[in-house]
Amino acid sequence: MKTSAKFIVLHPTVHKSGGGGASSHRAWLAVFILFFIFTFAFTLLTTRETSAAAKTAINATSASKSQLPKPISDALLHYASANASSSGRMSSAEMKSIAAVLRRCGGACNFLIFGLTHETLLWSSLNHNGRTTVIDESAYLVSTLEEKHASIEAYDVQYSTKVSELYYLMEHYKAEMHKECRPMQNLLFSDCKLAINDMPNHIYDVAWDLILIDGPRGYSAAAPGRMAPIFTAGVLARSKRGGADQTHVFVHEIFREAETVCSDEFLCRENLVEVVESLGHFVVGKMGIDGKEVGFCSNSDSPESI
CATH class of the missing domain: 1.20.5 (Single alpha-helices involved in coiled-coils or other helix-helix interfaces)
Structure with missing residues (x-):
């Protein structure tokens, strides 16, 4: 009797019941x-x-750390003003006026100083997170400063002006006020007798927040006087690119004739914020592209003396 073997083949689909799975x-x-x-x-x-x-x-946190703690800045001001009665040095009140502006920018200002003075180290310390640049007439003093304090940027320039030439220089300015002595220009290429154009090139490209004019010497007829730094500060403030729209400009010993005349003409009475003892504080705004067509001050009449 024959038997047939049956094979059962299992396929996975056999266990699926329709498409529900x-x-x-x-x-x-x-x-x-x-x-x-x-x-x-x-x-x-x-x-x-x-x-x-x-x-x-x-x-x-960084902003709070960038500011020098007030007790430290106060201590620096105190010791810097300990001998303030000495001739040519700033008083405590004058130093505090500048320190207040430095503090508002958190010690991170672009600070240009004309004149290497007793207060130079103070300014550098209060502006510890910023850029402090000193311009002085003495190559020897600049070299000495660099040797002792390498972190401070300093340069020497040669002034061709004299206090005795004040009114001759002002006449030259008035004749060239819409040409070489205009308020908005690149000072590197200026032939104005009041323009300082021999500083390092990069100085003219910085958007300075503060400019302090405490030099060169201006106490005698033969001294260079501060006519050129005041004119240069006025142009730098009006011509700057970038940074804040305004520049704080301080003029020390502002009641001397040359300082008064040039501050009135190039920084303008309308921009005068305050006078603290012998320190004038101006806030000068940028100029538009039409700056070459106008004068330094909005009032073309001669301003009153400070």
């Missing part, structure tokens, strides 16, 4: 994908918020 698997897959997307988006958003908060906190 496939639909179920696809549904779970979709749920998983949506969950993954939600989790990823939530993590990304919270990470960004945390990062932004952290950056804000870091910036706030």
Whole structure:
């Protein structure tokens, strides 16, 4: 009697009952994908918020750290003014006027100083996070400063003016006020007798926040006088690119004739903020592209004396 062997072949599809299982698997897959997307988006958003908060906190901390603590700045001012009665030195009140502006920019100003004086180290310390540049008539004093305090940027220039030439220089300016002596220009290429054009080239490109005129010598007829630094400060403030729209300009010993005449003409009475003892404080704004067509002051009449 013949027997036939029977083979049973199992196939995965035999255990599937219609398409319901496939639909179920696809549904779970979709749920998983949506969950993954939600989790990823939530993590990304919270990470960004945390990062932004952290950056804000870091910036706030950096700003507070960049400022010299007030007790330290007060101590520096105190010791700097200990011998303020000496001839030519600033008084405590005068130094505090400049220090107040330095403090407002967090000790991170672009600070240009004409005249290497007893207060030079004070200005550099109060402006510890900024740029302090000194221009002086004495190559010897500049060299000595660089040897002792290499961190301070200093340069010497040769002045061709004399206090005795004040009114001759003013006549020259009036004749050239719309040409070589205009209030908005590149001083490097100026032929105005009042322009200082032999400083290092990069000095003219800096957007100075403060300019202090405490030199050169101006106490005798043969001294260079401060006519050229005052004129140059007026042009730098009006011609600057970038930075704040205004520049604080301080003129020490402002009641001397040359300082008064030039401050009136190039910094302008309308820009005078205050006078603290013998320190004049001006705030000079930038000029527009039409600066070459106008004078330094909005009032063309001769201003009153300070």
